[in-house]
Amino acid sequence: MFDLDLVVNAVTTLLVTIDPPGLAPLFLGLTAGMDRGQRKQVALRGSIIAFFILAVFALTGAGVLALLGISIGAFRIAGGLLLFWIAFEMIFERRQERKEKTSETAITRDHIHNIAVFPLALPLIAGPGAISATILLSGSFPTPVERGGLILVLAFCLALLYLSLVVAERIDRFLGMTGRAILTRLLGVILAALAVQFVVDGVKSAFAG
Template identity: 70%
Template sequence: MHLELLVNALVTILVTIDPPGLAPIFLGLTPGMSRAQRIQVAFRACLISGTILIVFALAGSAILSLFGITLGAFRIAGGMLLFWIAFEMIFEKRQERHEKSAERAVTADHISNIAVFPLAIPLVAGPGAISAIILLSGSFAAPLARMELVGVIVFCIAILFAALVIADRLDRFLGETGRMILTRLLGVILAALAVQFVVDGIASLEI
C-alpha cells in the first residue's frame, strides 16, 4: 500500500510538471543561448520551482487549516482542477497556454529572468502542480512519510532538469507526433488520478 502511494505521487507530480512538454518550450525561451547558459537557466528554474513545491508539501495542511478548508473539500476542488488540466492535455490546449505564457515573457523583455518567469512559475510550479502536492501531502501525514514525499519531488525535479538539459535531443527524438501521443497518454492517466482524488474527497466528507 505504501509503495502504491509513492508510485501514485511520482506519476501525479511527473504528469503535472510534464518534462517532455516543457522541453520544446524551454528551447523556444532560450534561443541563441550557449549550452552552459541553458544549463544555468534550467538549474535555476528547477531550484526555484522545487523549493516552492517542497514548501507546499511541508506546509500544505497548515495552509488549508489557516483558511478553514478540510482536506476532503480540497481533494474535490484539486481533483476538478487536475481533471481540467488533463482535459487540456488530451485536447492540446495546455501546450498552447504554455506557449502563450512563454511568448508574453519574451515580449515583456524578461529574457534575463525566464528561469523565474515563466519557467519556474507558472510552467513548473503552477496551480496544477501545487494542488497536486497539497493533495498528496494529505496521504503522507507522518513526518517520515512527508520526507518521502519531499524525496519524490526532488526526484521529479531532477528528471525535469535532465529533460531541460537534453531538451534539443529530446525534442528531435519525440518529434511532433511523439509529443502529441505522449501528452495525450499522460492526460488520460492524470484524468483517472483526478477522478480518484474527487472520489476520495467525497468519501472523506462528513455529511
Template identity: 55%
Template structure:
C-alpha cells in the same frame, strides 16, 4: 511508512503535472539564441526555484488548510477538479497552446529572468502541481500518523528526484525534441493526460465519499 502504491501514485501524479517532456519545446522557444551553457543555467535555476516552491507547499500545505478551516476532503475534491481540468487541456492540446502563449509573452530583455517566470512558475510549479503537492502531503502524512514528518520527507524526496529528472530532460532538450518528434510528444502528452484524468477522478471520488460520510 507509506505503502509503495501510495508513493508510486505520488510520483506519477507529480510527473504528469510537471510534464518534463511537454515542457521541452516551450523551453527551447524560451531560450532561443542562448548558448548551451546559458540554456543549462536557465534550466538548473528554474528547477531550483520550482523545488523551493513545491517543498514549501509540501511542508506547510496541510497547516495552511487547517488555518483556513478547509478540510482535506474538501480540498481533495477541489484539487481533483483542478487536476481534471489540467488533464483535459493535455488531452485536447490546450495546455501546450497556453504554454506557447506564455513563452511568447516573455520579452527578450527579460531573458535572464525566465528561469523564475515562466519556467519555474507556472510551467514547472503551476497551480495544478501545487494542488497535487498539498493533496499528496496530506495523504502521505496521514499514512504515517505517529510520524507525519516521514510522509513529508518522502514527498520532498519525490519532488527532488522528479525535478532532477526534469533538469536532465531540459538540458537535453534539443536532442529530445529531435528524436521524439512532434507526433511522439502529442501521443505521450495525451496518454499522460488520460492517466491524470483517472487520478483526478479518484481524488474527487475519495473526497466526496469522505465529505458525505461525515454528514
C-alpha cells in the same frame, strides 16, 4: 516505512502535472540564442526554484487549509476537478497552447537571463496544477517522516525535469510533432484517472468526517 503505492502515485501525479516532455520544446524557445552551458544554468536555477516553491506547499499546504477551515477532503475534490480540467486540456491540446502564450509573453517583458524565475519556475513548472497536486499529496503523507518522503519525491521529479531540459533539443527532435501529440494525450488520460481517484478519495473523506 513508506507505502509503495502512495510513492508511485505521487511520482506519477507530479511527473504528469509538471510534464517534462511538454516543457522541453518551450524551454528551447525560451532559451533561444543561448549556448548549452547557459541553458544548463537556466534549467538548474528554474528547477531549484520550482522545487522550493513546491516544497513549501508540501510542508505547509495542509496547515494553511486547516487555518482557512477547509477540510482536506474538500480540497481533494476541488483539486481533483482542477487536475481533471488540466487532463482535458492535455488530451485536446489546449494546455500546450496556453503554455506557449505564457512563454511568448514572458520573453517580451523579462530579460532573457531572468526567465529561470519567470516563466520557467513559475508558472510553467510550479504552476497551479503542480501546486494543487502537491497539496493534495501532502494529505496522504501526514507524519513528519512521510512528509520528508514527499520532499524526496519532489526532488526526484524535479531532477528528472532538469535532465529533460538539459537534453530538451534531443527529446524534441526524437519525439517530433506526432510523438509529442501521442505522449501528451496518453499523459492526459493517466492524469484524468488520477484526478477522478482524488475526487473519490475526497468524497469518502468528506462523508467519513
